[in-house]
Amino acid sequence: MDRLQCHKKGDKRLAAILALAYIVLIFVMYMHSPKQAAYSASRYVRYTVQGGDTLWSIAKTRSGNRDIRAVVWELQEVNGITPVIRPGQVIWVPEVPNRFYEGREKSD
Numbered sequence: 001m002d003r004l005q006c007h008k009k010g011d012k013r014l015a016a017i018l019a020l021a022y023i024v025l026i027f028v029m030y031m032h033s034p035k036q037a038a039y040s041a042s043r044y045v046r047y048t049v050q051g052g053d054t055l056w057s058i059a060k061t062r063s064g065n066r067d068i069r070a071v072v073w074e075l076q077e078v079n080g081i082t083p084v085i086r087p088g089q090v091i092w093v094p095e096v097p098n099r100f101y102e103g104r105e106k107s108d
Helices: 002-031 034-041 055-062 068-079
Strands: 044-048 090-094
Touching: 055 068, 055 090, 068 090
Parallel strands: none
Antiparallel strands: 044 090
Protein backbone atom coordinates (compact mmCIF):
# COMPACT_ATOMS: atom_id res chain seq x y z
CA MET A 1 0.00 0.00 0.00
CA ASP A 2 2.86 2.42 0.78
CA ARG A 3 4.28 1.86 -2.67
CA LEU A 4 0.93 2.85 -4.26
CA GLN A 5 0.79 6.08 -2.23
CA CYS A 6 4.37 6.89 -3.21
CA HIS A 7 3.39 6.45 -6.86
CA LYS A 8 0.49 8.90 -6.46
CA LYS A 9 2.79 11.53 -4.92
CA GLY A 10 5.24 11.08 -7.78
CA ASP A 11 2.43 11.47 -10.32
CA LYS A 12 1.32 14.73 -8.71
CA ARG A 13 4.85 16.10 -8.75
CA LEU A 14 5.30 15.12 -12.38
CA ALA A 15 1.99 16.75 -13.30
CA ALA A 16 3.00 19.95 -11.48
CA ILE A 17 6.37 20.06 -13.25
CA LEU A 18 4.76 19.49 -16.64
CA ALA A 19 2.16 22.20 -15.98
CA LEU A 20 4.88 24.67 -15.00
CA ALA A 21 6.92 23.80 -18.10
CA TYR A 22 3.82 24.33 -20.26
CA ILE A 23 3.19 27.77 -18.72
CA VAL A 24 6.81 28.81 -19.31
CA LEU A 25 6.61 27.58 -22.92
CA ILE A 26 3.44 29.60 -23.58
CA PHE A 27 5.05 32.72 -22.05
CA VAL A 28 8.18 32.35 -24.19
CA MET A 29 6.09 31.83 -27.33
CA TYR A 30 4.03 34.94 -26.54
CA MET A 31 7.11 37.10 -26.00
CA HIS A 32 8.47 36.07 -29.41
CA SER A 33 5.19 36.47 -31.28
CA PRO A 34 5.05 38.61 -34.44
CA LYS A 35 2.95 41.19 -32.59
CA GLN A 36 5.71 41.73 -30.04
CA ALA A 37 8.30 41.86 -32.81
CA ALA A 38 6.32 44.59 -34.59
CA TYR A 39 6.33 46.71 -31.45
CA SER A 40 10.02 46.22 -30.83
CA ALA A 41 10.72 47.49 -34.36
CA SER A 42 9.13 50.82 -33.41
CA ARG A 43 11.00 53.34 -31.30
CA TYR A 44 9.68 53.88 -27.83
CA VAL A 45 10.69 56.12 -24.97
CA ARG A 46 9.76 56.03 -21.32
CA TYR A 47 7.14 58.53 -20.22
CA THR A 48 6.02 59.34 -16.67
CA VAL A 49 2.29 59.99 -16.53
CA GLN A 50 1.43 63.48 -15.25
CA GLY A 51 -1.71 64.60 -13.44
CA GLY A 52 -4.52 65.11 -15.96
CA ASP A 53 -2.98 62.80 -18.58
CA THR A 54 -5.17 60.27 -20.33
CA LEU A 55 -4.15 57.68 -22.89
CA TRP A 56 -6.05 59.76 -25.45
CA SER A 57 -4.14 62.96 -24.61
CA ILE A 58 -0.79 61.14 -24.69
CA ALA A 59 -1.67 59.43 -27.98
CA LYS A 60 -2.79 62.76 -29.48
CA THR A 61 0.65 64.31 -28.89
CA ARG A 62 2.45 61.27 -30.30
CA SER A 63 0.25 60.20 -33.20
CA GLY A 64 1.67 62.30 -36.03
CA ASN A 65 -0.64 61.55 -38.95
CA ARG A 66 -1.85 58.23 -37.48
CA ASP A 67 -5.35 57.58 -36.18
CA ILE A 68 -5.32 58.48 -32.46
CA ARG A 69 -7.48 55.42 -31.69
CA ALA A 70 -4.78 53.16 -33.12
CA VAL A 71 -2.12 54.86 -30.99
CA VAL A 72 -4.28 54.46 -27.84
CA TRP A 73 -4.66 50.76 -28.64
CA GLU A 74 -0.90 50.48 -29.23
CA LEU A 75 -0.16 52.16 -25.88
CA GLN A 76 -2.39 49.64 -24.14
CA GLU A 77 -0.87 46.66 -25.94
CA VAL A 78 2.77 47.68 -25.55
CA ASN A 79 2.37 48.44 -21.84
CA GLY A 80 -0.15 45.70 -21.00
CA ILE A 81 -2.43 48.26 -19.35
CA THR A 82 -6.09 49.19 -19.22
CA PRO A 83 -7.29 52.66 -20.25
CA VAL A 84 -6.91 53.80 -16.63
CA ILE A 85 -3.51 55.39 -15.93
CA ARG A 86 -2.24 57.16 -12.81
CA PRO A 87 0.17 60.05 -12.23
CA GLY A 88 3.68 58.73 -11.61
CA GLN A 89 3.09 55.58 -13.65
CA VAL A 90 5.90 54.97 -16.18
CA ILE A 91 4.83 53.74 -19.61
CA TRP A 92 6.45 53.23 -23.01
CA VAL A 93 5.25 55.66 -25.68
CA PRO A 94 6.17 56.04 -29.36
CA GLU A 95 8.79 58.66 -30.08
CA VAL A 96 7.32 61.89 -31.33
CA PRO A 97 7.36 61.74 -35.13
CA ASN A 98 8.97 64.51 -37.15
CA ARG A 99 6.31 66.94 -38.22
CA PHE A 100 6.75 68.41 -41.68
CA TYR A 101 4.15 70.50 -43.42
CA GLU A 102 4.51 71.19 -47.14
CA GLY A 103 8.23 70.50 -47.00
CA ARG A 104 8.82 72.82 -44.04
CA GLU A 105 9.30 71.83 -40.45
CA LYS A 106 6.50 73.00 -38.16
CA SER A 107 7.64 75.87 -35.98
CA ASP A 108 6.85 75.69 -32.28
